[in-house]
Amino acid sequence: MSVLAVGMAACSDTPPPASEDREPLGVNYSTGDPAADSSDEWTLGTTDTITAVDPAGAYDFGSWNLQYQMFQTLVSVPANGSEPEPDAASCAYDDPQTITCDLDEGLTFANGNELTSSDVKYSLERNIAINDPNGSAILLGSIIDDSNPDKPVLAKGAVETPDDTTVVFHLNKPDLTFLKVLSTATASIVDEEVYPANKELADTDEHSGSGPYVLAQYKDGVQATFELNENYAGPHPGIAPRVYVSYYKDDASLASDIKKGAIDIAWRSLSPTQQQGLADDGVAVLKGNGSEFRYWVWDMNEGAGTEAAVRQAVAQVLDRDQISANAYDGTVTPSYSIVPPGFGGQKDSFMDVYGDPDVDAATALLEDAGVETPVALKLGYPQEHYGPNAVDEATEIAEQLNDTGLFDVTTETGEWEQYQTDYKKDAYDLFMLGWYPDFLDADNYLSPFVVDGGFFANGYSNDEVNTLVDEELAETDEAARDEIIGQIQDIVAEDVPLIPSWNGANIAAVGEGMGGVQDTLDPTYIFRFWMITKS
Template sequence: MKKSRGLMLASAVSATALVLTACSTSTTGGEGEGEGGSTVTVGTTDKVTVIDPAGSYDNGSFFVMQQVFPFLLSYTPGTAETEPDIAESADFTDPSTYEVKLKEGLTFANGNELTASDVKFSFERQLEIQDPNGPSSLLGTVESIETPDDLTVQFTLNRENDQTFPLVLAGPAGPIVDEDVFAADEITPDQEIVDGEAFAGPFTIDSYSFNELISYKANPDYQGPLGEAKSESVQMRYFADANNMKLGLEQGDIDVAWRSLSATDVEDLEGNDELTVHQGPGGEIRYIVFNFDTMPHGAESDDPDEGKALAIRQAMADSIDRETIADQVYKGTYTPLYSYVPEGLPGANESLKDLYGDGNGAADEDEASKRLEDAGVETPVDISLQYNPDHYGPSSGDEYAMVKSQLESTGLFNVDLQSTEWVQYAKDRTEDLYPAYQLGWFPDYSDADNYMVPFFYDTEESPSFLANHFRDEDINTKLAEQGSITDEDERAEAISDIQNDLAEQLPTLPFLQGSQIAVSGNDVTGVDETLDPSFQFRLALLGK
């Protein structure tokens, strides 16, 4: 067994869940109860990176993990609240110790026992591997893990009463894996995981063709709170583009389209009497990341100049017209975002609106020009901007074409716009290949902390997920301290203050906030039930 290993990231937060109620826009009447025993086919344009929990921190990969891996805690459907999953109980026994008692008789699909040893192994390997595309940054408060017996796991945390820790256990860092199948110090290939039947979630994987087709089969030994899956099997089809997925839905080849149809497609499908458009609460944000080393005048560029690099980021912020992008590209399914924490969460503000553009949310070419001139930046600035055409939906091309157009219309920028498919994109962005690039975020839990700590808390021991060479010790300290503030108003003020600091430096440029949308045949049940504030799509709830 591996020895426990601490990670010295002092980030802890109190949980203030964003409680939103899923809503549905329907072309016909409401849903009934699924009868079970049938097969539901779901389509997506999303992509899997790897299904090893230590090696990916993206929505497409975590989607698979949610269906097949067990979690200590999971979200109660319809809420952002956690409940025991394979745990019998879970709570603080003292301010620094979070103790989990496992249910008895747990097994993986391969017959191996699931014990406290597997739990300890699962979290320690993430901290050991620290894959740049993995979620290990979420485990920053874990100092050590002990297993007094086969059913008990004790997490010692370096922040007292870390109320977001239960939310972390239910998110991308939380899947429990089989220590007899997974490697302790490297990413385990997908096919080895499938062949090893290392599953104990609502489903097992019956067959696996990478980013083409996954056949899920209901797990008869699943002991979690979702109960028996509403469908005996689910087919997950991966489409190259939204047009083909839409066609498959209209022709009845798939029952549900989930991530991502274009806004125009959704608008069109709302008029189809045989389909239902479902909309759930939003927490997704879309933003541009700046690489502080390789962007124009970055630290490793031919002409490094911190002041000029900052002026370029600020001038880009002055030049983006969020409202036009939201209306023309996304038909109102996204709304403008003017800060780092989305509207609706405690502590959210509009710091970017006050600092950039005309001060009221619109672009301001004159302000952008003045910033560059005052910093001595020669114009037009040549900037390389990368986006992904498949992971964040089919409208990404139109979105970034409009960003390019808005920047170039000022006469201040020449934009070299390029795209890369997601699997390669996820690797390239952490290897300094993109001076500026698109990312989106689907929250792990509904708290402002999750929109800041993974991106902007950066130390040698715990590098940020962005890997964009932004590091600010004052922001590191503030991010850690806000987690120990128990007074809600005081914590909200601290969160707002951090956003103001980030807005001054612009390590990223957020500009859109979106909602969850799925389209299904009228005979499919359970879609509205899973479009909830947890932002987790549960195949086990789907039936027809």
């Protein structure tokens, strides 16, 4: 099957008080009311944190989910779909290295400025030039001139704008996933008259996109207020006139507020205990297909992680079933590959290489390499960013490793934004990260992770892996591509630059009268405000 068949077809700053006498809903794990033609305003509660409102400054789903409401992309993935469809433009591959996009006529930003092909090129160019270490410019590698890695720029001729409504991409290599990249918040279209070329717009400044909603007010860590964009001309018009997002420090407060009706939706992240408690209290808990991935990254720049035998020995003794049972009450699925189940070419390579946990095998690995034991390891994990069970997982892993007698493990936590800086400065030997796919393709669990240190800059580089990644990106035969993806997973399991831990579902708790929530709980983890209604 040729992948080239991918051508496109086709305000107040506080919510009103909640009623204290609302009747609880019955438990519902699989359905949700359909969206309606009209809606009251509603409130989403989340423990997600925001790195930056500006699309050039963030690579996390808390930030991205704000940006998806505010900014258009050329194409977007529909709920429960996997292939991009037209958004601000209709796009198609001319060949594996060329994409042509035709912008819709009459697009404007919320401030009234016209949206043209020049804005599209500018948006991508500034994202690359700013190159924020917490940003996602790495996804734009196929249009980057990386001859100077310290100061990447848009490659000459990579993006052409022959007229105001046409954008042509000339990729530096065959890349049949780039159209999906253009559906992510990385490719958010910003107004070149508003956003500086070489620095990010502050969160407190006025942001103007062409998406279905406008960010009317924002207070970091407290609340975001969205209002309908009256100038929106895209395919996803919002229904609710106003949407609030309330940010919580912990899931206990989040669960408490959804139960008493202070918020309408609780999403990301409720612990297994809180999910069950809400269900027991009659709150509807909806479960959608998910592709959440939790993993641990080795620092291979310095310290214990530079020794392959140490990395392999940890992989040899890690008991994922116990992580799931003891840290997550069995609500997550043990992961044995960096590519989750359901994606083309996925295979459980870590199980194939290491089998069940085996202390004797780990001991032999260390002895054969002449590694003295116990090996001192510092495990890092972010406080709150991945929910309250992150500490349970870190504690479980530390106890498992210490119980072997082969390791002397300590744990350390940090606030999310500082944590991102610290792990890139070699603060931990092994550190926790989570992944929600930028787009639904196996490569999104490969290129950002294993090509020359990945987005987390952990020092890993394998020429064979780099070559194979280029091959799978260019391969148009599905079976052949799946074979290459399998080879990459096998090599990663041998090299162990990171260790997969578990995969999880997409879960939300909802209050009375909410519609459309179930439909947006899909593997993309895009929470589509424009689909949600409250009656």
